[in-house]
Amino acid sequence: MRTVGEACRAVLLAADPPSKVRTARAVARAWRRGDLRHDFDATMPDQPTRPASPELLPPNRMPKRGGGSERGRIALLHALAHIEFSAIDLAFDVAGRFGAQFPRSFIDDWLSVGADEAMHFAILDRRLRALGSRYGALPAHAGLWDSAAATAHDATARLAVVPMVLEARGLDVTPDTVTRFRVAGDEPSARILHRIYTDEIRHVGFGAKWFGFLCAEADIAPAPHWQMLVRRYFRGVVKPPFNDSARARAGLTREFYAPLAAD
Incomplete structure (x- = not known):
């Protein structure tokens, strides 16, 4: 990866969660070190690559989350982990897709957001595992990329x-x-x-x-x-x-x- 455009595309194409988290963090570090040129020579994909799990369902087929039980809390943490996982792609997509329209500080901001989202996902997945579950164990919302597609x-x-x-x-x-x-x-x-x-x-x-x-x-x-x-x-x-x-x-x-x- 020689340019920030290529680097952002690499994050979007990373499928499994550990790979996406590692790539997101590595890209953010490389940008901070000055290792990536401020060029946008790579086309962002229409959709990010997704892992085999979780199963993605439309909103009307999503199971109801419980209340204060541990099972309900696990379901809520899983839903939040899925939001953060999608947010990694959203941050790197806005940088790679639109960065040429902005000053360099736009990339500073959104790659830092992407690194944050990767950290958020990682700590939520770690918490799920401490509770006996993991990301991908439950179905997740299929529509989180819809707003990105509509505004591409x-x-x-x-x-x-x-x-x-x-x-x-x-x-x-x-x-x-x-x-x-x-x-x-x-x-x-x-x-x-x-x-x-x-x-x-x-x-x-x-x-x-x-x-x-x-x-x-x-x-x-x-x-x-x-x-x-x-x-x-x-x-x-x-x-x-x-x-x-x-x-x-x-x-x-x-x-x-x-x-x-x-x-």
Whole structure:
């Protein structure tokens, strides 16, 4: 791998989880050391390569997760591990697909996000194994790449939807999830989720930062443009409750999402 484009493509093509984690971390280190040229000579695949397991199911076929039982907590941790596994690909795809449109610091930010997501996945999988399970033991959501596919042609749309909607939703729901694990006496899992939550504030912030960069270049008001893109490309609903303080720390203020919630 001689260029950052080739390196990002290599992460997307790594299928099994240990290989994807190793490749993601190695690429992030190589970029920090200056070993990769700032060139984008490799085409990103339409879909990342996926491992043989978990079985991927549409949302309406996903089994219901239990409540506070250990089995329910394992199911939730597995779902979160799958989100983090997909997030590795999302970070390296946005860098490799759109990096030529941005300054070098865009790559600094998103490769650091990819390294974070690889670490998040690894510690969640390690926790699953400590609980007698593993990533791939349960089915997982098949639709996590849909938003990436829908926005593959437009960096502004990708930033609007993936970090500023999907990752921002994690800021809303994770504090309550941490509390649920603590009430159940599962402090190790609670600490892992709190660490992920703290990192995700920074990740959402990168989305808001670079979305604002593109809007400034085009002389477009960011909040109304974001709302238009979310209505066009996001199939779900932007709904409360919102973690306003965490969102604000990431630069995602209520002027962005309050009008969509009112819809």
